[in-house]
Amino acid sequence: MLPATHIYFLCLVLPVSRSYVITPIMRDKLYIRDGDLSIGALFSLTKPSESDPMCGEAVPDFEAVEIAETVDFAITYINEKSKLLPGVKLGFVIADACSKESIAALQAVRFLPRSNPEDYLQPSECHSAKSKLLPGVKLGFVIADACSKESIAALQAVRFLPRSNPEDYLQPSECHSAKLYPILYRMVPPDKNIAHAIKKFFLFQNWSHINVVVNPDVYKTEASFSNIMGILSQNFKCFSAVFEVDERFNFKKMINSILNSETASRIVLILTDELTMGMIIRAVEETQSEGKLLWVGLDKWVKLMIKKSVPLGSIGITDQGRYKSGFLEHLQRAGERKVNPWLETAINGTLNCMSKSCFENQLKRLKDMPNLTPSMYNAVMAFAHSLSIFLKRYCRTLNGSNAVRCFRSKRLKFPLLIANVSFVEESEEIRFTKHHYVNRPFSFYQYVGRRNKTLRSLAYQSKTNNTLKLLNDLDLTVFRFNVSYLNIKSYCTPVCQKHEAHNYTSHCCYTCLACKGDQFVNKKFSTCQHCPSLHWPKLLPDNETECRPIPPFYLNMEDKVCTLLLAFSSACTLLVLLFGYLYWAKRRSIVVKASSFEISIGQMICFVTGYLAVPVLLPSHHFF
Numbered sequence: 337m338l339p340a341t342h343i344y345f346l347c348l349v350l351p352v353s354r355s356y357v358i359t360p361i362m363r364d365k366l367y368i369r370d371g372d373l374s375i376g377a378l379f380s381l382t383k384p385s386e387s388d389p390m391c392g393e394a395v396p397d398f399e400a401v402e403i404a405e406t407v408d409f410a411i412t413y414i415n416e417k418s419k420l421l422p423g424v425k426l427g428f429v430i431a432d433a434c435s436k437e438s439i440a441a442l443q444a445v446r447f448l449p450r451s452n453p454e455d456y457l458q459p460s461e462c463h464s465a466k467s468k469l470l471p472g473v474k475l476g477f478v479i480a481d482a483c484s485k486e487s488i489a490a491l492q493a494v495r496f497l498p499r500s501n502p503e504d505y506l507q508p509s510e511c512h513s514a515k516l517y518p519i520l521y522r523m524v525p526p527d528k529n530i531a532h533a534i535k536k537f538f539l540f541q542n543w544s545h546i547n548v549v550v551n552p553d554v555y556k557t558e559a560s561f562s563n564i565m566g567i568l569s570q571n572f573k574c575f576s577a578v579f580e581v582d583e584r585f586n587f588k589k590m591i592n593s594i595l596n597s598e599t600a601s602r603i604v605l606i607l608t609d610e611l612t613m614g615m616i617i618r619a620v621e622e623t624q625s626e627g628k629l630l631w632v633g634l635d636k637w638v639k640l641m642i643k644k645s646v647p648l649g650s651i652g653i654t655d656q657g658r659y660k661s662g663f664l665e666h667l668q669r670a671g672e673r674k675v676n677p678w679l680e681t682a683i684n685g686t687l688n689c690m691s692k693s694c695f696e697n698q699l700k701r702l703k704d705m706p707n708l709t710p711s712m713y714n715a716v717m718a719f720a721h722s723l724s725i726f727l728k729r730y731c732r733t734l735n736g737s738n739a740v741r742c743f744r745s746k747r748l749k750f751p752l753l754i755a756n757v758s759f760v761e762e763s764e765e766i767r768f769t770k771h772h773y774v775n776r777p778f779s780f781y782q783y784v785g786r787r788n789k790t791l792r793s794l795a796y797q798s799k800t801n802n803t804l805k806l807l808n809d810l811d812l813t814v815f816r817f818n819v820s821y822l823n824i825k826s827y828c829t830p831v832c833q834k835h836e837a838h839n840y841t842s843h844c845c846y847t848c849l850a851c852k853g854d855q856f857v858n859k860k861f862s863t864c865q866h867c868p869s870l871h872w873p874k875l876l877p878d879n880e881t882e883c884r885p886i887p888p889f890y891l892n893m894e895d896k897v898c899t900l901l902l903a904f905s906s907a908c909t910l911l912v913l914l915f916g917y918l919y920w921a922k923r924r925s926i927v928v929k930a931s932s933f934e935i936s937i938g939q940m941i942c943f944v945t946g947y948l949a950v951p952v953l954l955p956s957h958h959f960f
Contacts, residue, residue: 587619
């Protein structure tokens with residue numbers, strides 16, 4: 337173990353820009369020395385733009401500052417807890433050349449001298465070919481999205497991957513390859529996990545009829561849309577409509593088409609980027625349709641819910657948790673210290689606060705809101721616990737700078753430790769899942785009003801048994817439509833009577849259609865069909881119908897036709913008997929002798945037999 341008197345500095349590097357050459361920050365302005373270890377966490381906090389694909393517009397919130405303060409909060413706790421890493425001190429650097437907030441964060445933690453952030457954002461410096469990220473520092477570990485071009489570009493910038501086209505690393509067969517990413521962990525869960533959470537919540541609410549709004553550029557290119565729709569379609573056969581949208585899409589027309597349809601679902605699942613979400617929100621305002629539809633979104637939608645800009649009644653699904661205990665107080669003290677004069681300005685820009693009391697009230701309001709800090713905090717703590725185990729196991733006899741050599745010589749053993757590390761933090765078990773992301777349950781929120789508490793916790797998905805635990809019922813009072821429209825069975829799929837088929841008016845809505853007497857309902861109850869020739873439909877006890885052969889049509893004794901036949905056959909029989917008697921009495925006459933006596937008797941016997949067959953055979957048959 338390292339001597340307790342030696343303070344060794346481990347640097348947690350957070351490159352948060354999308355730039356290929358990430359930062360022009362010079363080494364002599366950083367509190368870091370050659371040979372120090374670095375453990376990296378990669379985030380993309382700037383938007384790409386057409387004019388400047390390497391360094392786009394900053395994300396319009398204070399995530400960069402929040403992440404910086406979260407890491408500072410966690411590392412301060414680790415450094416003060418001497419039993420975790422005795423003799424070792426952790427530090428971190430955030431490198432983002434294209435964000436004033438990130439530069440302000442660097443200044444807040446004393447990695448840059450105090451000055452105006454604009455001084456660091458000169459075009460001549462932002463993308464200088466001479467710029468390098470922390471010269472002499474090698475990246476050890478990365479928390480990133482394995483299928484992100486920005487992540488790969490940043491990995492290349494810090495020399496973790498060789499230079500080449502990022503597209504070369506995004507082949508489906510290699511996207512999550514252990515050879516390509518030997519030490520890679522994610523902050524975001526896989527799309528299929530999100531899809532399963534959506535499915536479980538919808539089934540829990542008995543929602544099986546939904547509209548889907550998707551931006552193909554955002555989801556289909558990353559296979560997210562196919563993953564989500566593939567899982568949902570296994571349980572939801574009734575997609576009311578799937579709208580593929582872009583910046584030129586007419587959202588007002590889409591909303592009106594849904595509202596004007598008697599069979600369209602009132603539930604809309606949003607799978608788009610923030611720009612498209614903003615266009616949807618404006619369309620809702622222009623059509624004055626707030627409360628007439630139930631909008632459901634994922635992480636980005638939840639962020640808009642926190643900002644109180646989404647339609648009333650909206651539901652958000654996210655794996656982000658709540659602020660860790662003490663973090664908001666830490667954030668408030670960071671603003672009070674005046675170490676970073678731009679921290680309060682950055683937060684005020686989002687929270688719309690200009691006074692200390694407003695700032696404090698906003699922090700109290702944010703306390704119950706979902707956010708990214710728990711995942712970031714848990715990731716830092718997981719690395720620290722893994723590092724503690726690593727040093728105790730492999731570097732017991734080393735000291736000073738030799739620890740760097742020890743760590744790098746055995747660094748491939750580190751993923752085995754971090755993949756199996758588990759610890760309890762605030763009564764919550766922290767660990768990395770088999771998919772290499774921080775294990776957190778999915779939570780479900782509803783936006784119920786603009787006063788006081790903005791979000792209402794509906795449920796969360798348990799990590800242990802993957803079940804859904806209900807916290808609060810859905811607030812239906814915020815909707816301006818008949819809530820029965822949330823359940824397709826109440827208006828779109830009636831229970832049909834016997835001998836009625838489903839007459840589909842859309843993909844999954846139908847009315848009941850009565851079949852004719854000579855028709856039967858097929859096994860899927862979708863159409864009325866005719867039986868083959870000489871067959872007739874027969875209703876079975878289980879409400880199914882089958883075609884059976886038509887039997888011969890017989891008469892019985894009660895029928896009038898049968899009475900006439902009996903009368904006719906009786907009269908004919910008596911007449912034949914009368915002629916037979918006369919024929920026998922006059923058998924010696926010349927006329928009778930001239931005829932064939934035997935043939936005539938035979939004919940009369942046949943006549944009598946035929947006429948007698950009528951009363952004999954009729955009573956033994958009946959109608960079918």
